[in-house]
Amino acid sequence: MSDAPGFRYMHTMIRVLDLDKSIAFYTEVLGMTLLRRDDYPGGKFTNAFVGYGPEDKEAVVELTLNWGREEPYEIGTGFGHLALGVNDIYAVCAELEKRGAKIPRKPGPMQHGTTHIAFVEDPDGYKIELIGLDTMQ
Numbered sequence: 001m002s003d004a005p006g007f008r009y010m011h012t013m014i015r016v017l018d019l020d021k022s023i024a025f026y027t028e029v030l031g032m033t034l035l036r037r038d039d040y041p042g043g044k045f046t047n048a049f050v051g052y053g054p055e056d057k058e059a060v061v062e063l064t065l066n067w068g069r070e071e072p073y074e075i076g077t078g079f080g081h082l083a084l085g086v087n088d089i090y091a092v093c094a095e096l097e098k099r100g101a102k103i104p105r106k107p108g109p110m111q112h113g114t115t116h117i118a119f120v121e122d123p124d125g126y127k128i129e130l131i132g133l134d135t136m137q
């Protein structure tokens with residue numbers, strides 16, 4: 001649609017069980033910035049937004065904590081991953097492992113393709129794909 005309204009991709013929301021642990025992972029391990037943290041007492045939840053730049057410039061991740069939730073979420077078979085681009089995926093993965101990150105899929109060429117990828121797991125088990133930007137065709 002040539003006259004489509006100006007959509008802009010803002011964020012992806014994931015529900016987390018321990019907001020401080022998730023914020024620490026996305027900021028201290030993945031190098032994001034905590035952009036804002038909003039409590040909603042009426043809904044008994046908190047949203048924390050993390051990313052590599054301000055929300056009016058970059059898509060970010062919205063971490064949602066439902067107060068009192070203890071049962072792990074079922075991530076399910078539909079969700080795949082969030083993806084981050086990196087230069088020198090091998091050096092980045094070595095550094096992430098030093099920071100205690102779990103990397104269930106070690107860096108290397110993707111199956112059936114040539115781009116080098118890895119998968120990191122966040123505290124709730126969500127997969128974060130690392131894409132070696134310097135290996136993209």
Ligand SMILES: C[C@@H](O)C(=O)SC[C@H](NC(=O)CC[C@H](N)C(=O)O)C(=O)NCC(=O)O
Binds near residue numbers: 015045062
């Ligand atoms: C700020 C904006 O980006 C939001 O996503 S807030 C939207 C709001 N979120 C929640 O209620 C989260 C807690 C909820 N228990 C959950 O786990 O989804 C939302 O979805 N509101 C629903 C509505 O109809 O307003």
Ligand code: NI
Binds near residue numbers: 011013062
């Ligand atoms: Ni949202």
